[in-house]
Amino acid sequence: MRKRILIIDDDVRHLITAKEILEEEGYEVITHHYAFGATNTVRVQQPDLVLLDVNMPGLSGDRLSKVMLSNEKSKDIPIVFYSSNDEDSLRKAVSEYGVKGYICKGSIFDLRKGVAYYLGQSQ
Amino acid sequence: MTFETECHTVGVLIASRENVPPQTRVNRVAENFFGSTSLDAVAIVEGNEPVGLVTRQKLLFTLFRRFGFELYGRKPVITVADTEPLTIHKNERLDVAIDMALQRPVEDIYDEIIVVNDSSCFMGLLSVKQMIIQQSNALANSMVQKEIAKARIKELENIEKIKSQFIANVTHELRSPVNAIIGLAELMKISCEKGYMDQLNDRLSLLMSSASNLRAIITNILDLSKIEAGKMEVIYEGFDMAALLRESAETTRVLLGNKPVEVDVITPISPLHIVSDPLKVRQILTNLLSNAAKFTEKGKISLLLNEEEGRIKIIVCDTGLGIKDEDISRLFTAFTQLEDVTTKRHEGTGLGLTITKNLIRMLGGSISVSSTYGKGTAFEIVLPKMSSE
Numbered sequence: 001m002r003k004r005i006l007i008i009d010d011d012v013r014h015l016i017t018a019k020e021i022l023e024e025e026g027y028e029v030i031t032h033h034y035a036f037g038a039t040n041t042v043r044v045q046q047p048d049l050v051l052l053d054v055n056m057p058g059l060s061g062d063r064l065s066k067v068m069l070s071n072e073k074s075k076d077i078p079i080v081f082y083s084s085n086d087e088d089s090l091r092k093a094v095s096e097y098g099v100k101g102y103i104c105k106g107s108i109f110d111l112r113k114g115v116a117y118y119l120g121q122s123q
Numbered sequence: 124m125t126f127e128t129e130c131h132t133v134g135v136l137i138a139s140r141e142n143v144p145p146q147t148r149v150n151r152v153a154e155n156f157f158g159s160t161s162l163d164a165v166a167i168v169e170g171n172e173p174v175g176l177v178t179r180q181k182l183l184f185t186l187f188r189r190f191g192f193e194l195y196g197r198k199p200v201i202t203v204a205d206t207e208p209l210t211i212h213k214n215e216r217l218d219v220a221i222d223m224a225l226q227r228p229v230e231d232i233y234d235e236i237i238v239v240n241d242s243s244c245f246m247g248l249l250s251v252k253q254m255i256i257q258q259s260n261a262l263a264n265s266m267v268q269k270e271i272a273k274a275r276i277k278e279l280e281n282i283e284k285i286k287s288q289f290i291a292n293v294t295h296e297l298r299s300p301v302n303a304i305i306g307l308a309e310l311m312k313i314s315c316e317k318g319y320m321d322q323l324n325d326r327l328s329l330l331m332s333s334a335s336n337l338r339a340i341i342t343n344i345l346d347l348s349k350i351e352a353g354k355m356e357v358i359y360e361g362f363d364m365a366a367l368l369r370e371s372a373e374t375t376r377v378l379l380g381n382k383p384v385e386v387d388v389i390t391p392i393s394p395l396h397i398v399s400d401p402l403k404v405r406q407i408l409t410n411l412l413s414n415a416a417k418f419t420e421k422g423k424i425s426l427l428l429n430e431e432e433g434r435i436k437i438i439v440c441d442t443g444l445g446i447k448d449e450d451i452s453r454l455f456t457a458f459t460q461l462e463d464v465t466t467k468r469h470e471g472t473g474l475g476l477t478i479t480k481n482l483i484r485m486l487g488g489s490i491s492v493s494s495t496y497g498k499g500t501a502f503e504i505v506l507p508k509m510s511s512e
């Protein structure tokens with residue numbers, strides 16, 4: 001079965017690029033623009049992996065991850081931060097919020113490798 | 124810096140060395156007091172050793188009583204003196220001396236204290252009043268210093284906080300467009316390889332806007348570095364301020380896109396020729412207007428120009444988000460944005476106003492702001508009409 005990946009970001013440019021790159025890899029990719037309503041999309045779509053941007057207006061990705069991890073219907077779906085933030089701060093956020101890990105934006109190679117890694121891990 | 128109250132020893136505070144031998148007549152000592160209003164007490168010293176103390180108050184009180192002069196005037200001063208005055212060593216601490224003085228009976232509290240050296244020789248007199256003043260000054264000083272130090276520590280903590288927030292901000296603001304550019308370029312490469320040309324145009328526009336966004340941020344960071352290094356130059360030229368204002372208004376309309384916001388320019392005097400640095404003035408206006416455009420969703424942005432007493436006044440006001448009173452003081456601090464980095468709705472690095480303030484200062488002007496949260500904001504700039512050079 002094709003793996004389903006959900007990308008949540010406020011920046012359309014990142015949604016477009018990540019979606020296409022991952023579709024090239026043969027994944028099924030859904031995108032959600034902005035943080036609002038994202039928890040619902042997660043519950044309905046039940047993706048195999050969530051790529052979550054951190055800096056988003058209104059509700060930041062790290063706080064959104066907390067909401068998702070505390071909900072029965074989404075708590076087992078692996079979340080990975082996908083962000084342009086400083087790597088140290090991402091590492092800190094990962095341990096603080098208890099998500100699976102992070103992928104730095106900006107390298108197609110890292111994105112492909114990271115997604116494959118975290119999907120493999122969740123099997 | 125230490126926070127301790129400075130503790131002087133009393134030796135340095137000796138207020139007078141006035142002394143007389145014990146056999147001096149009371150009248151003579153009284154004359155001394157009449158002759159010098161600043162003389163408060165005289166020690167009675169025999170050989171080198173202090174044997175008593177007469178204070179102005181007590182001596183005059185004795186003499187002015189009925190028959191005082193007749194009874195005591197011709198007697199040796201020692202007969203009316205306090206023969207057991209408080210006597211302390213010159214190395215005694217000020218606070219201890221004050222304590223000892225204050226433990227005396229009420230009527231003696233303000234009597235001078237005699238200071239002696241290691242061999243019990245008379246050195247001088249201490250004024251209790253002066254010691255107390257000294258002590259409370261020292262205390263007040265140390266409290267002021269403590270407050271200053273505390274404020275400084277807080278300032279440093281704030282600077283540290285602002286610095287790390289800057290790093291977080293700039294990291295994201297610089298990387299985000301770079302990453303978008305790389306991603307978009309990769310996508311286009313893939314499309315080209317496969318011969319899919321249909322989306323290429325859209326992707327290129329997105330890539331170009333990301334690139335110019337990035338350029339704007341880099342320019343700001345470089346500008347601020349230049350200002351901080353003292354390398355920003357002012358080049359004076361004559362130009363029409365009214366025209367520059369109208370031109371900036373035009374740019375603002377473009378920035379606003381299709382937001383329902385009007386841009387008004389009110390220039391009663393046109394043309395208004397001034398001598399300043401037009402590039403810097405333009406940059407100042409662009410920064411203020413880009414903020415107004417960014418933080419106003421509907422209503423109006425107004426630009427007002429006025430001339431008064433060799434100065435020009437420009438007001439940029441909007442009907443936007445507004446700024447809370449408690450945030451006003453942070454506005455012009457480098458890298459400060461009022462929104463939280465991770466949830467902010469508006470792009471930017473928080474450098475615009477800091478650069479603006481610095482540029483205005485370089486042009487010999489000033490900027491002030493007034494705002495009502497939820498209603499709108501007005502920035503007022505005053506610039507000299509002619510360069511002072």
Ligand SMILES: Nc1ncnc2c1ncn2[C@@H]1O[C@H](COP(=O)(O)OP(=O)(O)OP(=O)(O)O)[C@@H](O)[C@H]1O
Pocket residue numbers: 343410414415418441443444445446454459460461462470471472473474475476477500
């Ligand atoms: N006209 C305005 N209305 C409401 N808030 C404002 C206005 N102008 C400035 N601010 C607030 O002050 C902050 C600092 O403004 P500044 O221009 O220095 O930075 P910025 O616009 O966020 O980023 P940059 O100008 O570097 O792109 C803004 O982030 C915003 O919160």
Ligand SMILES: [Mg+2]
Pocket residue numbers: 410413414471474475476
């Ligand atoms: Mg700005």
